[in-house]
Amino acid sequence: MARHDATPRIAVFDLARTDGEELWGYEPGAHIDVQVGELQLVRQYSLCGPPGVRKQYRIAVLNDPASRGGSRAMHGLAEGDRLRIAAPRNRFGLTAARRHILLAGGIGVTPLLSMAQALDDTGGDYHLHYCARSRGEAAFAADLENHPRVTLHFDDQTVQQRLDMARDVGGPDPETAVYVCGPGGFMDHVLGQAVEWGWPAAALHKERFSASAATAEPSASDAGAFTVKLSSTGTEYAVPEDQSVLDVLHANGVDAPYSCGQGICGECIVRVLSGEPDHRDDVLTDDERAQGMYTPCSSRSLSPVLELEL
Numbered sequence: 570m571a572r573h574d575a576t577p578r579i580a581v582f583d584l585a586r587t588d589g590e591e592l593w594g595y596e597p598g599a600h601i602d603v604q605v606g607e608l609q610l611v612r613q614y615s616l617c618g619p620p621g622v623r624k625q626y627r628i629a630v631l632n633d634p635a636s637r638g639g640s641r642a643m644h645g646l647a648e649g650d651r652l653r654i655a656a657p658r659n660r661f662g663l664t665a666a667r668r669h670i671l672l673a674g675g676i677g678v679t680p681l682l683s684m685a686q687a688l689d690d691t692g693g694d695y696h697l698h699y700c701a702r703s704r705g706e707a708a709f710a711a712d713l714e715n716h717p718r719v720t721l722h723f724d725d726q727t728v729q730q731r732l733d734m735a736r737d738v739g740g741p742d743p744e745t746a747v748y749v750c751g752p753g754g755f756m757d758h759v760l761g762q763a764v765e766w767g768w769p770a771a772a773l774h775k776e777r778f779s780a781s782a783a784t785a786e787p788s789a790s791d792a793g794a795f796t797v798k799l800s801s802t803g804t805e806y807a808v809p810e811d812q813s814v815l816d817v818l819h820a821n822g823v824d825a826p827y828s829c830g831q832g833i834c835g836e837c838i839v840r841v842l843s844g845e846p847d848h849r850d851d852v853l854t855d856d857e858r859a860q861g862m863y864t865p866c867s868s869r870s871l872s873p874v875l876e877l878e879l
């Protein structure tokens with residue numbers, strides 16, 4: 570692993586296999602699980618290098634004071650340290666839209682950078698708006714500032730150069746898709762304005778680093794326990810008010826996949842066969858929810874029993 574510090578708070582890591590072989594291929598917008606630190610914390614980081622380069626993955630990590638430990642552990646790594654990673658996954662890929670508007674807040678630029686590089690390679694029509702507190706805190710700013718399809722916006726400069734949704738995004742266009750990644754406040758603001766401007770949910774694509782306030786907030790159903798039933802065996806498990814469905818499944822030896830544990834990555838998605846789910850995630854679309862998809866790591870139930878296809 571090679572490391573350089575792009576800003577005082579953002580470290581860039583270039584990862585390669587120790588045997589020199591190629592890594593897995595991936596589509597722009599993908600992320601990897603990285604196992605880090607003495608506690609073997611598993612954290613997700615977006616791949617931000619050109620997607621066609623198979624010898625090396627690039628990730629960039631913000632040393633976030635609100636970190637749950639992962640980013641601090643990453644910043645403690647030195648050049649040459651070894652990391653264990655998992656194959657890339659992607660729930661934030663480019664769509665078939667004719668035009669793409671990429672809206673990045675801070676370190677949220679990482680998945681959008683790989684999208685921009687892929688669109689540059691294929692001659693795709695896009696514009697990247699990259700918002701940061703200041704030039705000094707914007708990783709990759711020097712590479713991007715003269716790019717004709719990129720606009721940089723800094724909080725500490727004039728109001729006129731800040732992201733203006735009316736000017737920079739405008740109203741909905743059936744041939745355009747909007748992609749948003751950044752801190753929660755940035756995402757809520759940008760997505761809220763896009764909805765106000767009439768953008769349909771299907772045209773807005775987002776990836777969060779942590780659960781949104783709405784997801785983390787307790788709902789009426791959080792106060793109650795319920796029962797989860799597995800379709801394969803008919804076994805029922807009580808889910809107490811202070812445990813997630815996923816915790817209960819794991820405590821009972823059920824091999825259910827997961828990664829983030831916060832309703833943001835989609836790794837744990839299962840199908841609900843009966844009952845009324847209380848969706849508490851930031852990853853499923855309305856269509857996916859309507860098809861019965863459910864995140865047992867974060868979501869609960871409005872009905873006394875929820876049957877899962879497991």
Ligand code: FES
Nearest residue numbers: 828830835837866
């Ligand atoms: S483990 Fe990431 S959404 Fe459930």
